[in-house]
Amino acid sequence: MNALIKLELARALRNKKFLFFSVLYPSIIYLIFSSSAGSSGKVYGTDLTVATYLMVSMASFGALTAVLMGNSERIAKERESGWVRQLRLTPLPGRGYVLAKTASAAVVSLPAIVMVFAVAAGIKDVRLDAWQWLALTGVIWAGSLVFAALGVAIGYLASGDAVRPITMIVYFGLSLLGGLWMPSAGFPQWLQDIAQWLPTHAYAALGRAIEQSQAPHTQDIAVLAVSFVLFAGGAAWLYRKDTLKA
16 A cells, blocks of 8 residues: 555656646635735634635635545546556555545645745735644645545546546535635525535635634534545445446
C-alpha cells in the first residue's frame, strides 16, 4: 500500500496542467468576488470583513476543486485504461486504494489553500494571528480528505463518459448550496436548513470559527466525520464491487 501511495503522489505532482489550474483558479475567483462585493464591508451575521470571510470560502473551494475533480475523472480514466484491472491482481485491499487516492489528492490541495491565503494577505490585507493561519491551513487541508474520498466514490460509480457531468453537478451543487460562493445566511430559510447539513457548509464553518477565535460547532465536526465515513466506506465498497464484476 505504501508503494501505491508514493506512486499516486508522484503522478499527482507530475500533472502540471492540473496543478496550475487547481492552484490559480480559486485565487482568481477570490479576487473577483472580494473586489466586486467590497473587501472591507462586513458580512451579515458575522464580524468578518468580506475579504476575510471569502478567504476561507475560496480556500475551501480550491481544496474541493483539487481533490474532487482530480480524483473522480482520473479514476474513471484508469478504469478504462486497465490500470485498475492490474491492481486487482495484487492483494491491495479496497481501503488501501481509497487511502492512496485520498493522500495524493491532499498533496494537490495544499498549494491551492496556501495560494488563496497569500493572495488574501498580500493583496486584500487580511490580517490574522499566527496560530489562526496555521490552524486554518491544517483544518482546511484535513477537511479536504472528506471530498477526496467522495471523488474516489464518484470515479467508481460513474462511467468514463458520465463521470464529468456527474462530478460537475456535485461540485457546483455542494459549492453553491454549502455557501462557498455566497453567505448561506442570505438563502431562504428552508434552504438554510438544508445547507447546514451539507459537508461543504460544515467545512467552511470550521474555518470561520477559527477566524473569529471561536470554538467549532459540534454539529459541523459531526457532519464532516459522518460524511468522511460514508464517502470512504462507499468508495471502498464500490472498489470491491467493481473487482467482483471483473
